[in-house]
Amino acid sequence: MDLSNLTIHQINDLLKCREVKSVDITDSYIKRIKEIDPIISAYLYNDFEEALSNAEDADKIIQKNSDFPYLTGVPLSIKDIFLIKGKRTTCASKILDNFISPYDATVIKRLKKNNYVFIGKTNMDEFAMGSSTENSAYKITKNPYDLNRVPGGSSGGSAASVSADLCAGSFGTDTGGSIRQPASLCGVVGLKPTYGLISRYGIIAFSSSLDQAGVIANDVLDAAIMLKAAVGFDEKDQTTRKLEIKNYPEIVKKADKLTMKGLKVGIPVEFFSEGLDPKIYLKIMEIKDLLKGLGASIVDISLPDTKYSVAAYYVIATSEASSNLERYDGIRFGSRFNEDKNLQSLDELYKKSRELGFGKEVKRRIILGTFALSAGYYDAYYKKASLVRKLIIKNYKDSFNNVDIILGPTSPTPAFLIGEKMSDPLSMYLSDIYTISINLAYLPALSLPIGAVENPTKKGGVLPVGLQLISPWATEERLLSVAKVIEDEVKFREKYTPVM
Amino acid sequence: MNNNNYNELHDASHSFEAVIGLEVHSQLLTKTKMFCSCQNIFGKEPNSMVCPVCLGLPGALPVINFEGVRLAVKAALALNININKKSLFARKNYFYPDLPKGYQISQYLDPVSSNGYLNIETDGVEKRIRINRLHIEEDAGKLIHIGSESYVDLNRAGTPLVEIVSEPDMSSAKEAVSYLKELRDILVYQGISDGNMEEGSFRCDANVSVRRKGDEKLGTRAEIKNVNSFKFVEKAIDYEIGRQIDLILSGGNIIQETRLYDSKENVTRSMRGKEEAHDYRYFEEPDLPPLILDEEFIEKVKNSISELPQSKRKRYADEYALTSYDCEVLTQDKNIAYYFEDLIKVNAVNNKGKVEIKKIANWVINDLLFALKGIENQPALKKGNMPEQEDFFNLILEVETGNINKNTGKIVLTEMLLTGKKPADIIKEKNLAQVSDEKGLEGIIKQIFDENSKELTDLISGKDKLFGFFVGEVMKKTKGKANPKKVNEILKNFIEEKKN
Known part of the structure; x- marks a missing residue:
């Protein structure tokens, strides 16, 4: 029996009635990874021995208890940006090539408490900088819907691993769209929670004020299950908040299309302008009509300052990154490139290690951020970008006075071809044009697969399209409920599967 | 140089005045480090007091130590500095092997306190020195150079510090030393710092410039780094004033630079010029929320401040008619001052007889302090080594009432210090009572x-x-x-x- 195309809640049902064991499920995934991943390259590395041992432990717990956490015995993949004690964590960078983490990220600690099965670390853009996973120092991950196309990024390995059924779900991070955009391109659900909802402790920092861990899942209920396991105040991360932990899975199960009646759905004019693929536009309009048909009222809104969001984002994110990445100096951990015995000074050692350790995009962003923070330029760039950020926050706040939820596309285009945008960083940056402002505003957003468009380069093939839902601060339950209603209507999983 | 020339130069030098500002770094006596829970302790095995946070490992995040905040606020209040109810942490970015994150967490635009003053007395003349700011930051680690190799010890990394920046209100090396001593007295008295200059827990950088008397405009300044004793501070500043005057008189120009003091040669030497000065690229620390202090907290800290040495000296002179020498000696160390005050209390409440306060002061200064210094291998002036106040007072009474003579009294005191026995017991055991019969x-x-x-x-x-x-x-x-x-x-x- 192939047990590797199930959702988490389906796995949980099977484990609960003891029809199968976690070891069987894990074994199915291992077989599939061995077979399929050489084509997809979603993983940077797997530890099958560890996975089976996790599964055995989970089976023992399942045997002894009738009630156990949802994630017990569920094989999950983890973006290689989360630290797992005793495991290699590279962030897809050469500079951390030999880095073995001495401690667990808080998210990992919580997953371990939930008895999850760790099946492998997924590929990503180096230090999460990129939108295609092509910036990995190790490999290029392919989109399961078309092997010539990118899975999106930076959590491209995670999205591909879920889409291709190489795990039951994946944890990723989203700084400017790094969960939602690849989820959209790979036809899976991606949720970026409110900033501060999930601890960042033990997650390698790219841009501290924008980074947020989140989930990539097969369906909305799975996303809710994974979210609940990871959220909560962490005394090790002072940007987490002490909020009531909501029972997201139960809320999702109760989601009802009748509750769409009277729901005020905002359609921001700025998200439907130039640059949006017309076929995607039509798909999003179908959902708008669907909701309208269910009794929701559609409100046209404007987020006027979001047109500055890409510019503000690239100042703030690169500035913070330039500082966050200073610790990679080859002195205490990671790669030290000093084979060249002619190195004359400490400065040369730094330079050599960073020159050989970092990839092109990472260097580009370090240089941008260093410039933006330099004496004499701070006011013109960083300070101004911070002011723009405040305006964007206000745009959203004002809008949410009138609407309950905002709807738009996740990505302006479906999955693009490998190599298509590598020579043009600006066009790559624009693939996050609809996702970035949400990180700047600290808000939660979810990408839901709602259909597919024809693949122009593959006869008979399709490319998934994602819908983005945005809700007010710390209202993930609203995102999930609305997404669940739409999901039940469009039935994406029944209609589309990757063909590899 | 012939004598005439020398005299001319010497006379000319009198038409200059020095302008001095001091930056003091003082470690705080907290149990744990500023941003992690490692012990804040000196002299342990290298790299034994470290964790992911103070090692700057990928993914680690800082957490504010509120005991450090409390001590910083206490220091600010004791120095008449205004507390800012909202302050921000900032990153100061630079590369050095003893700085694990590549940035120091400090405060920049919005420090925890600003605008204060300290009254100092130099050769009987009082002067008010304005304080620009006091802010919180973390210390770096230490480099140990052995032969051609360098080792990094990060035990000190993350130790809480306050930086106290004066206005350039001092005009001589002596004034600078008075300011430093007064500042240190206050910090040590209030249990904020141990004030140890040799171990580096209390450090000073001096900004020195000279200008012709009557000039409004400040001269170009040189910063003298890390001078590790009061004596060297005085010598270094005096040397630097002389160097700058000589340079101007011989037609040269002062350049803005950082200079290091060489105590062996008694000279300052250029370390780096303005061109090589760091651009620290300060920006708000995104990993930490703003530091918000409420009125209640500030009031509580204010109430925890004990009487300052300056006011003690004044009170001792006014109330007890003690000489300024006596007041000075009694207040040098807060433990001695408190001990003396306890003796006065015992004197007031006991019913065996009263002793003149001047006599009590003499006993403390001439006998107790002398005896404490005389006891070998006993660190002098430590609280634990002092006899119980009651016992010491009883000893004074034994002498004052003629039961033993003064010389015997000294013998009894030494015995008390060595054995901790009560004076009456020692007198009886050793049969030391005077023969008055x-x-x-x-x-x-x-x-x-x-x-x-x-x-x-x-x-x-x-x-x-x-x-x-x-x-x-x-x-x-x-x-x-x-x-x-x-x-x-x-x-x-x-x-x-x-x-x-």
């Missing part, structure tokens, strides 16, 4: 007269010097326990009798 003393004196009949005849015939000889003989016979007053009385009476 007249009959007994008369007997002894008669016996001495018999043994020294020649000297007695000489004394009677007018050789008054021999009176002392007989007192000495009595002391010898009584092993020093005779009450000298009584001995004098009896001797005088006998001799008068014999003369008649």
Whole structure:
């Protein structure tokens, strides 16, 4: 029996009635990874021995208890940006090539408490900088819907691993769209929670004020299950908040299309302008009509300052990154490139290690951020970008006075071809044009697969399209409920599967 | 240079004045480090007091130590500095192997406190030195150079510091030292810092410039780094003032630079010029929320401040009529001052007899402090080594009431310090009580007269010097326990009798 195309809640049902064991499920995934991943390259590395041992432990717990956490015995993949004690964590960078983490990220600690099965670390853009996973120092991950196309990024390995059924779900991070955009391109659900909802402790920092861990899942209920396991105040991360932990899975199960009646759905004019693929536009309009048909009222809104969001984002994110990445100096951990015995000074050692350790995009962003923070330029760039950020926050706040939820596309285009945008960083940056402002505003957003468009380069093939839902601060339950209603209507999983 | 020239130069130098501002870094006496829970402790095995946070490992995040905040606020309040209810942490970015994250968490645009002052006294002249700011930051680690190799010890990394920046209000090296001493006294008194300059827990950088008297405009300044004693601060500043005046008089220009003091040669040497100065690229620390202090907290800290040494000195002089020397010595160390004050309390409440306060002061200054210094291998002036206040007061009473004489008193004190026994017990055990009983003393004196009949005849015939000889003989016979007053009385009476 192939047990590797199930959702988490389906796995949980099977484990609960003891029809199968976690070891069987894990074994199915291992077989599939061995077979399929050489084509997809979603993983940077797997530890099958560890996975089976996790599964055995989970089976023992399942045997002894009738009630156990949802994630017990569920094989999950983890973006290689989360630290797992005793495991290699590279962030897809050469500079951390030999880095073995001495401690667990808080998210990992919580997953371990939930008895999850760790099946492998997924590929990503180096230090999460990129939108295609092509910036990995190790490999290029392919989109399961078309092997010539990118899975999106930076959590491209995670999205591909879920889409291709190489795990039951994946944890990723989203700084400017790094969960939602690849989820959209790979036809899976991606949720970026409110900033501060999930601890960042033990997650390698790219841009501290924008980074947020989140989930990539097969369906909305799975996303809710994974979210609940990871959220909560962490005394090790002072940007987490002490909020009531909501029972997201139960809320999702109760989601009802009748509750769409009277729901005020905002359609921001700025998200439907130039640059949006017309076929995607039509798909999003179908959902708008669907909701309208269910009794929701559609409100046209404007987020006027979001047109500055890409510019503000690239100042703030690169500035913070330039500082966050200073610790990679080859002195205490990671790669030290000093084979060249002619190195004359400490400065040369730094330079050599960073020159050989970092990839092109990472260097580009370090240089941008260093410039933006330099004496004499701070006011013109960083300070101004911070002011723009405040305006964007206000745009959203004002809008949410009138609407309950905002709807738009996740990505302006479906999955693009490998190599298509590598020579043009600006066009790559624009693939996050609809996702970035949400990180700047600290808000939660979810990408839901709602259909597919024809693949122009593959006869008979399709490319998934994602819908983005945005809700007010710390209202993930609203995102999930609305997404669940739409999901039940469009039935994406029944209609589309990757063909590899 | 001939003499004439020298004199001209020497006279010319009198037309200059120095302008000095000080930056003081003081470690705080917290149990744990500023942003992690590692112990804040000196002298341990290298790299044994470290964790992911202070090692700057990927993914680690800082957490504010509120004990550090409390001590910083206490320091600010003790220095009359205004507390800012909202302050921000900032990153100061630079590369150095002892700085694990590649940035130091500090405060920049919005420090925890700003605008204060400290009154100092130099050669009897009072002056108010304005303080620009006091802010919180973390210390770096240490480099240890052995031969051609360098080692990094990160035990110190993350130790809480306050940086206290004065305005350039000092005009001589002596004033700078008065300011430093006063500042250190206050911090040590309030239990904020141990003030140890040699171990580097209290450090000072001096900004020195000179200008012609009457000039409004400040001269170009040089910053002298890390001078590790009061003596060297004075010497370094004096040298630097002389160097700058000489340079100007010989037609040169002062350049803005950082200079290091070489205590062996007593010179300052250029370390780096303005061109090589770091651009620290300060920006708000995104991993930490703003530091918000409420009125209640500030009030609580204010109430925890004990009387400052300056006001103690004034009070001792006014209330107890002590000399300025006495006041100085008694307040040098807060433990001595508190001890002295405790003795005054014991004196007030006890019912065995009262002692003049001047006498109590003399006992502390001349006897107790002297005895403490005399005890080998006992770190002097540590609280634990002092006798119980009650016991020490009883010792003073024993002497003042004539039960033992002053010399015996000193012996008893040493014994008390070494054994911790009570004075009455020591006197009894060692049979040290004075022989005041007249009959007994008369007997002894008669016996001495018999043994020294020649000297007695000489004394009677007018050789008054021999009176002392007989007192000495009595002391010898009584092993020093005779009450000298009584001995004098009896001797005088006998001799008068014999003369008649």
